[in-house]
Amino acid sequence: MNNYGESNGDLNVHEKQVEGRDHGENGDGSGNGVILGIDGGTTSTVCVCIPIFPSSNTLPKPLLVLGRAVSGCSNHNSVGETAARDTLEEVMAEALSKSGSNWSTVHAVCLGVSGVNHPTDQERILNWLREIFPSHVKLYVQNDAVAALASGTMGKLHGCVLIAGTGCIxxxxxxxxxxxxxxxxxxxxxxxxxxxxIAAKALTAVIRAHDGRGPQTLLTNKILKALCLSSPDELIGWTYADPSWARIAALVPEVVSCAEACDQVATKILVDAVQDLALSVKAVVQRLGLCGEDGNGFFPVVMVGGVLEANRTWDIGKEVVKCIQEQFPGAHPIRPQVEPAVGAALLAWNFLMKESTENCHS
Incomplete structure (x- = not known):
């Protein structure tokens, strides 16, 4: 998922790593094989391996994660298809190795990856996955936002998710x-x-203040100090030397600090960001009618990403929720207790259980 910092937090899961054993054949609860869940973002890619739990209405607590692996960007729009494929294959192999499982024990894979914006994107990735896994393995490809939603609803697809990290959706x-x-x-x-x-607007504000097109701001000294630069002129070289999204997004904490110090330029940047994020949620809610006919219906809003984390006085996530609930009082914010990669795995598990039930009734 696209965070501006390392912010997976407490996943409320138990990771069990056993070397040299095949979990598909032992008594640890995964005798029916394993499921891979992948959260592929612009900043990083996470893969988890979970056992196939028995069909029931309740999941075990804590949720058992057999193996977890992290790698780099897997958004094909950012790094190209070859690099994205290499990253995804690498992170799946590592998660399986850590779990003591192997490719033959995999029964389902759910890949939630950024950059999947059209059925042709899904089909291209599915074709690649079919080259790796046997035909009996169930394969599901979704946008990474779907996996993030599932991390808050424990695998159920209902409600809205707001992701605000390096990118937002x-x-x-x-x-x-x-x-x-x-x-x-x-x-x-x-x-x-x-x-x-947020960070790009802050950098722009520093340049505008420096050349006289905008007001002076605390952002200038704060950002220069963070980057070990001596002049705003040096920002141009720094920015274009490596214009990666995550590298620039890492400056968000500096903007928040300046807003907390009552800097008007920084505050306006954050207020505008809150309005923009809330507007994206409102657009989805209205298009789907999640709020009901009277506008007061209950629906979950899953909040994911470093920008929304409640660890500062100027709390962007809290302000976004306030803005949403002014129009939709039934919006219920959820901070996921598991990470999006686990959400992807739970999606695959739910899909498997649904198919199994339908086959039993057919």
Whole structure:
């Protein structure tokens, strides 16, 4: 998932690593094989391996994670298809190795990856996965926002998710299966509520203040100190030397600090970001009718990403929720207790259970 910092937090899961054993054949609860869940973002890619739990309405607590691996970017729009494929294959292999499992024990894979914006994107990735896994393995490809939603609803597709990390997107599902999204088109097309968008506006404000086009701001000294630069002129070289989204988004904490010090420029940047993020959620809610006919219906809003973390006085996530609930009082914010990669794995598990039930009734 796209965070501006390392912010997986407490996953409320138990990771069990056993060397040299095949979990598909022992008594640890995974005798029916394993499931891989992958959260592939612009900043990093996470893969978890979980056992196939017995079909029931309740999941075990704590949720058993057999293995977990982390690698780099797997967004094909950012690094190209070959590099994205290599990253995904590498992270799956490592998670299986850590779990003591192997490719033959995999029964299902759910890949939630950023950059999947069209059925052709899904089909291209599915074709690649089919080259790796036997035909009996169930394969599911979703946008990474879907995995993030599932991390808050424990694998159920209902409600809305707001992701605000390096990038941002809002994605939702109605109970009848209809889905909608807003934002998520990248910084060039205006994801201004994202970590990248916030930091890019801050860098722009520093340049404008330096050349006389904008007001003076605490952002100048704060950002220069953070980057070990001596002059705003040096920001130009720093920015274009490596214009990666995550590198720029890492400056968000500096913007928040300046806003907490009552800097008007920084405060306006954050207020605008809050409005933009809330607007993306509102657009999805209205298109899907999640709020009901009277506008007061209950629905979950899963909050994911470093920008939304409640660890500062100027709490972006809290302000976004306040803005959403002014229009939709039934919006219920959820901070996931598991990471999006686990959400992807739970999606695959739910899909498997649904198919199993349908086959039993056919």
């Amino acid at each position: 809002s994605y939702g599902f109605a109970e009848d299966g209809r889905e909608a999204r807003a934002s998520g088109a990248g910084p060039v097309l205006g994801d201004w509520g994202s970590g990248y968008g």
